[in-house]
Amino acid sequence: MSCFNDSKNSENVNPIGLWGKNPWPEIRNKRINTLLPKALKNANVDCWIVICRENNNDPLAEHIGGENAGGTAVFLFYNDSKGFHSLVFSPSGEATALDELDIHHKVIPVDRAVSAVAMAAEFVKNQQFDTIAINSSTGNSMADGLSFTQRKNLEELLGSEAKKLVSSDELVYEWLSxxxxxxxxxxxxxxxxxxxxxxxxxxxxxxxxxxxxxxxxxxxxxxxxxxxxxxxxxxxxxxxxxxxxxxxxxxxxxxxxxxxxxxxxxxxxxxxxxxxxxxxxxxxxxxxxxxxxxxxxxxxxxxxxxxxxxxxxxxxxxxxxxxxxxxxxxxxxxxxxxxxxxxxxxxxxxxxxxxxxxxxxxxxxxxxxxxxxxxxxxxxxxxxxxxxxxxxxxxxxxxxxxxxxxxxxxxxxxxxxxxxxxxxxxxx
Structure with a gap:
């Protein structure tokens, strides 16, 4: 079925009537759940960590549902023996609305006094991931959204698991292309x-x-x-x-x-x-x-x-x-x-x-x-x-x-x- 209502007259066009409802939410869900698992496998990545925040957000935030982040939120995407998973550690003030969008398999609210990055790091350390992708890249601006201070904090919280961090460059390429x-x-x-x-x-x-x-x-x-x-x-x-x-x-x-x-x-x-x-x-x-x-x-x-x-x-x-x-x-x-x-x-x-x-x-x-x-x-x-x-x-x-x-x-x-x-x- 077409997403469009065509009009040959360019005068007095009502853009909303012409284009209809924005299909991005449905398309995004489909991209996450059908293309991203394959991209993880093709890039030889077990888990992908994306950190979103207000005002200086990751360039991929809208692709993963993190565009409305206020406090720092952590999005995890990973494959394991049970299949593909998307898990979010979100500040409690945004968690309810994010969960209602039904983008991710699970959204865990994080109290104001607790660090979402710390909670995500503890979760990752309890898994058996061999490679963990983060958005640090020298060649792909879309895969380079993690700031220096964010990366430093994440590495400290991961401890010895930080040695498993790799660039998400190839993963993002496989997914967005x-x-x-x-x-x-x-x-x-x-x-x-x-x-x-x-x-x-x-x-x-x-x-x-x-x-x-x-x-x-x-x-x-x-x-x-x-x-x-x-x-x-x-x-x-x-x-x-x-x-x-x-x-x-x-x-x-x-x-x-x-x-x-x-x-x-x-x-x-x-x-x-x-x-x-x-x-x-x-x-x-x-x-x-x-x-x-x-x-x-x-x-x-x-x-x-x-x-x-x-x-x-x-x-x-x-x-x-x-x-x-x-x-x-x-x-x-x-x-x-x-x-x-x-x-x-x-x-x-x-x-x-x-x-x-x-x-x-x-x-x-x-x-x-x-x-x-x-x-x-x-x-x-x-x-x-x-x-x-x-x-x-x-x-x-x-x-x-x-x-x-x-x-x-x-x-x-x-x-x-x-x-x-x-x-x-x-x-x-």
């Missing part, structure tokens, strides 16, 4: 809206009058009308660019002119949780033109072919660097200028989410994330590239960016990809 079907459905809706609004934005362009910033403002109004938020930094979303490459940047007051190739890089966030990241490209016809010039059409077809090659390479067990290589072969054959960007990246809770990086095949060294293998349920935003030198010596890149989900035996686009370069007529 996979999206369940309900999340893929939401990401699909986000992708549909993102692409449709970009097409509509292109229809607003008056060559010689409209600026890149004008088109960005149009998309901002669509977001407000539909009650969605930015997929990434608001100042750089959307990035509308009818000139040479600017990378990740804000739209400028450049006037859109005949002969321009226009890029819109745009993402929205639904339920303040799930993010899209899609690009759409257009060409502004010069007076007398009915189709794009042969060179522009070649650049478009080349970049589109690279995107399709990347999708074909995606399947469980394939490394991210191999996906990057699949489309780089075509780039080299088409004599594209060098593009420094990776072919793709995970997308989901943020635009650049946790998971394998689809890059590295032409870098001086391969990033560890590019050596990671794709798994069923991972979602990626990825490009097909073609870059060329303009007459003034600057570089322009077409980067056909779509979103796909890895399936059991391959990958599929969430929405139909852009097949044709959008043509914008120039009126006399």
């Amino acid at each position: 996979i999206k369940i079907p309900e999340e893929v459905e939401i990401l699909t809706k986000a992708a549909e809206l993102t692409a449709a609004w970009q097409i509509e934005a292109y229809q607003q362009i008056v060559p010689g009058v409209s600026t890149d910033a004008d088109i960005a403002k149009f998309l901002k109004k669509k977001m407000t009308a539909y009650g969605v938020t930015d997929g990434w930094a608001p100042d750089q979303n959307p990035n509308v660019n009818s000139g040479p490459d600017r990378g990740h940047s804000h739209p400028t007051n450049k006037i859109i002119m005949p002969g321009d190739v226009i890029q819109i890089d745009f993402g929205i966030k639904l339920y303040n949780r799930w993010v899209s990241d899609i690009q759409r490209f257009a060409y502004v016809l010069k007076e007398g033109e009915k189709v794009a010039p042969k060179d522009i059409q070649f650049y478009w077809e080349s970049s589109k072919a690279g995107n399709r090659a990347a999708l074909a390479a995606m399947k469980p067990g394939v490394k991210g660097v191999q996906v990057d290589s699949a489309q780089r072969v075509l780039m080299n054959a088409a004599k594209s200028e060098f593009v420094m960007w990776s072919t793709g990246h995970p997308v989901g809770y943020v635009a650049h989410d946790i998971g394998p990086n689809l890059g590295g095949s032409q870098a001086s060294h391969v990033r560890p994330a590019s050596e990671k293998k794709l798994k069923e349920g991972m979602t990626f935003a990825f490009d097909g590239f073609h870059a060329w030198k303009r007459k003034d010596g600057t570089i322009k890149t077409i980067s056909v960016e779509e979103i796909a989900v890895v399936t059991k035996d391959g990958a599929r686009y969430l929405i139909p990809p852009q097949e044709e370069l959008i043509l914008i007529p120039t009126k006399k």
